[in-house]
């Protein structure tokens with residue numbers, strides 16, 4: 001079989017390796033618009049590549065029922081065994097899983113060597129803008145014929161690393177339903193002026209509040225920016241917001257800097273500190289944060305601070321753009337595809353990875369999906 005893979009990202013590379021393992025006689029060419037393959041892989045996990053998550057579960061994704069189907073077929077142990085078969089030892093830091101080299105660069109080099117060993121051809125600097133079916137097979141631009149075409153073109157996040165979403169116009173012209181693409185896993189822009197606390201980090205419990213109701217909550221470190229708020233906890237909340245509430249203009253974030261204490265217990269601690277120092281709040285938060293939170297009118301008191309530190313409310317103005325986004329919310333609908341991710345209308349056309357309307361939270365879930373989808377498509 002002559003196969004064309006569009007996109008040398010994680011999903012396209014994984015698919016090519018798996019397909020060659022199952023069908024060594026196949027001829028595979030990967031078409032990649034960038035001059036170098038796997039550029040996004042290099043940026044993952046701060047250059048360490050968090051490629052799996054040992055506690056992966058369907059609820060870590062926007063479409064738990066389809067991911068459950070995939071994980072029932074290929075549970076975590078199976079995903080680990082794929083890397084073992086490829087000669088890539090793994091390193092576990094709690095549930096986060098990295099290549100043992102702890103280097104995305106080494107990891108990508110290993111993958112590229114495996115592609116080379118298996119005679120997978122790479123056509124770099126080749127942007128696919130159209131495809132069509134002729135009598136003898138599929139043609140991509142004017143290249144073909146191919147028996148099978150696999151789109152691993154990603155979404156529109158971090159376009160400087162390759163995936164710009166342009167191909168979705170062509171895919172839509174072929175009749176596929178596409179859930180609008182929105183930046184996921186990225187910071188929020190806030191209505192409040194937060195420049196004076198830009199650069200401040202604090203562990204916190206953050207709740208997404210819609211119409212006065214707490215709809216989602218996570219704990220982690222937040223980082224303030226010149227015009228907004230960032231951090232893994234914020235990224236995860238942003239994906240939820242982008243998918244379900246992006247048209248709401250009443251969305252707020254309630255930040256609790258001391259979730260491990262009740263307001264009553266925090267008050268006791270603050271009162272203890274207030275007995276020994278006039279600057280008693282410095283033991284709890286930075287000077288910048290104290291100044292930001294100072295009461296607009298009236299006196300500050302331990303009671304004021306205990307309440308303020310557990311109930312800081314910010315108003316969401318917008319989300320950052322695709323340049324700051326780690327994953328795309330939206331993509332090709334699964335209703336157009338079989339459970340092997342083959343098109344129901346164009347036999348031999350497959351979609352994998354982030355191009356699909358499936359995304360996960362931070363923690364190795366999106367690269368896990370790249371692998372899971374490649375496994376399904378290469379069955």
Ligand SMILES: Cc1cc2nc3c(=O)[nH]c(=O)nc-3n(C[C@H](O)[C@H](O)[C@H](O)COP(=O)(O)OP(=O)(O)OC[C@H]3O[C@@H](n4cnc5c(N)ncnc54)[C@H](O)[C@@H]3O)c2cc1C
Nearest residue numbers: 007009010011033044045128154162163353354364366367
């Ligand atoms: C900064 C950053 C850090 C991240 N860290 C992690 C992490 O630690 N763990 C994790 O699980 N996930 C992480 N992610 C998300 C993860 O990297 C992606 O979800 C995953 O790489 C998607 O793989 P993909 O192959 O589907 O798409 P992509 O990696 O986007 O690859 C698509 C490829 O297709 C090419 N392409 C697109 N259109 C065309 C075309 N028309 N013709 C030819 N080629 C085309 C692109 O150039 C690109 O190389 C991170 C993302 C970013 C941006």
